[in-house]
Amino acid sequence: MSTRDDRQEGREALSSERTRTLPAKDGGKVRLKLWVLSGPGAGKGRPLPVGSYLLGKSADCDIVLEDGTVSRHHLRLEVEEDRVVATDLGSYNGSFCEGLRFSELEVRPGAVLTLGETRLKVMPEDTRERALLLSSRDRFGALVGTSRRMREVFTFLERMAPVDSDVLIQGETGTGKELCAEGLHHGSPRAKKPFVVVDLAGIAPSLIESELFGHVKGAFTGAQADRAGAFERAQGGTVFLDEVGELPLELQPRLLRVLERRQVKRVGGNDYRELDVRVVAATHVDLEAAVKAEKFRRDLFHRLAVLRVVLPPLRERPEDIPMLIDTVLERLGKPPSSLSDQTRALLVQYPWPGNVRELRNVVDRVVNLGEESLPDIDPGIPGRAALRAGGLDLAQPFKEAKEQLVEGFERDYLKSLLKRCEGRFNRAAREAGIDRVYLRKLMRKHGLELSDGKPGADEDDAG
Numbered sequence: 001m002s003t004r005d006d007r008q009e010g011r012e013a014l015s016s017e018r019t020r021t022l023p024a025k026d027g028g029k030v031r032l033k034l035w036v037l038s039g040p041g042a043g044k045g046r047p048l049p050v051g052s053y054l055l056g057k058s059a060d061c062d063i064v065l066e067d068g069t070v071s072r073h074h075l076r077l078e079v080e081e082d083r084v085v086a087t088d089l090g091s092y093n094g095s096f097c098e099g100l101r102f103s104e105l106e107v108r109p110g111a112v113l114t115l116g117e118t119r120l121k122v123m124p125e126d127t128r129e130r131a132l133l134l135s136s137r138d139r140f141g142a143l144v145g146t147s148r149r150m151r152e153v154f155t156f157l158e159r160m161a162p163v164d165s166d167v168l169i170q171g172e173t174g175t176g177k178e179l180c181a182e183g184l185h186h187g188s189p190r191a192k193k194p195f196v197v198v199d200l201a202g203i204a205p206s207l208i209e210s211e212l213f214g215h216v217k218g219a220f221t222g223a224q225a226d227r228a229g230a231f232e233r234a235q236g237g238t239v240f241l242d243e244v245g246e247l248p249l250e251l252q253p254r255l256l257r258v259l260e261r262r263q264v265k266r267v268g269g270n271d272y273r274e275l276d277v278r279v280v281a282a283t284h285v286d287l288e289a290a291v292k293a294e295k296f297r298r299d300l301f302h303r304l305a306v307l308r309v310v311l312p313p314l315r316e317r318p319e320d321i322p323m324l325i326d327t328v329l330e331r332l333g334k335p336p337s338s339l340s341d342q343t344r345a346l347l348v349q350y351p352w353p354g355n356v357r358e359l360r361n362v363v364d365r366v367v368n369l370g371e372e373s374l375p376d377i378d379p380g381i382p383g384r385a386a387l388r389a390g391g392l393d394l395a396q397p398f399k400e401a402k403e404q405l406v407e408g409f410e411r412d413y414l415k416s417l418l419k420r421c422e423g424r425f426n427r428a429a430r431e432a433g434i435d436r437v438y439l440r441k442l443m444r445k446h447g448l449e450l451s452d453g454k455p456g457a458d459e460d461d462a463g
């Protein structure tokens with residue numbers, strides 16, 4: 001997109017892809033900006049002061065859209081103090097707003113206009129939208145979300161994917177960090193090469209080194225053959241280091257070396273092998289705090305966090321819940337009607353400490369076991385189980401009745417969880433979407449132990 005009058009100013013604004021905060025004009029009128037959301041020139045923006053603008057492919061337009069599907073003189077935008085009017089100039093492919101073709105239209109701020117393959121958005125400059133172009137999409141890879149918070153994240157991710165820099169993804173457990181890493185890989189030129197996941201919380205600390213860097217035969221007891229580590233296996237592709245905060249301090253310099261020199265030496269080996277990998281790391285802990293507490297090296301943190309994205313917890317974006325429920329149902333092969341409106345309403349109100357993973361598990365459970373199995377998910381909002389109260393002594397005081405119900409649910413849930421995860425503690429915590437400390441506490445409360453008698457034994461997950 002280029003302009004006739006202010007081409008120079010426009011070039012500066014467009015190349016930086018940033019906008020300055022401009023003071024509101026006299027009289028408090030809102031300044032507008034035009035953004036290109038998709039099509040050639042996507043991501044570019046330019047100020048839209050009061051005036052008349054001719055948009056089209058022709059070089060004599062005020063705003064030139066270099067899009068073969070746009071007519072030479074496609075649309076006129078009349079920007080007045082208090083309104084914007086768009087008029088289609090008899091274009092070949094037509095002008096559309098929110099899916100409807102128009103010949104003349106008053107454009108409300110935030111509306112998306114589609115001209116050929118180009119989608120344009122008129123927005124006030126002095127909202128947060130000016131600082132960050134919100135993605136018009138409600139998904140990135142397998143991540144979905146309609147909330148403003150997630151669309152901001154999608155904007156970052158869309159820009160990060162094709163860039164080869166390493167990325168750090170932060171977010172509570174179950175917020176979709178792994179899906180995010182997968183999306184970055186699939187959106188990158190490395191998409192056809194391997195995507196190798198290393199879950200550092202799920203591997204016994206003594207095995208992490210060999211898992212990451214590989215080993216040579218005889219390097220340690222049990223090393224019966226040479227083995228490539230995750231970095232070598234991902235050659236040409238992406239390595240996803242999940243829970244990178246769990247990397248033991250003594251191994252951190254080795255990871256730093258890999259990141260800086262793109263070379264790896266197998267445990268017990270002598271030669272360095274050249275690597276061509278992108279590293280995406282994730283953590284649910286506050287790594288800055290870990291740096292302050294000297295549990296995580298500052299230099300490694302800065303090296304990992306070349307690009308950083310934070311996934312917001314689900315409780316801060318409840319508007320995403322309906323779409324997430326539908327996505328989970330679709331992935332389970334169930335129709336949207338599998339959940340009643342009443343159940344959906346309950347699910348939208350719950351704060352979801354285990355985030356999307358917990359939501360997925362509850363939907364899965366309700367769909368397979370019936371709505372009666374809906375746990376009492378909020379003290380203020382009795383679930384179906386509480387309403388049904390099967391087997392409960394309803395003559396008890398409310399508090400006791402509720403405790404009895406919750407305890408029964410916890411016990412059943414833990415038993416089924418541990419069975420499903422074959423007693424693997426870390427996996428169980430991840431599947432349940434709860435913190436390991438909390439899981440350990442719950443297991444103790446219910447006298448449940450892993451097969452080796454030690455709730456929390458990490459070795460079980462090493463394989």
Ligand SMILES: Nc1ncnc2c1ncn2[C@@H]1O[C@H](COP(=O)(O)OP(=O)(O)OP(=O)(O)O)[C@@H](O)[C@H]1O
Nearest residue numbers: 142143144173174175176177178179284356357430
């Ligand atoms: N925005 C989303 N859209 C669709 N599914 C999602 C989204 N976020 C998470 N999920 C689903 O929730 C589950 C957990 O996601 P994921 O494993 O990516 O989370 P995580 O942040 O990596 O968790 P952890 O920190 O425990 O490893 C998965 O089943 C995933 O498909």
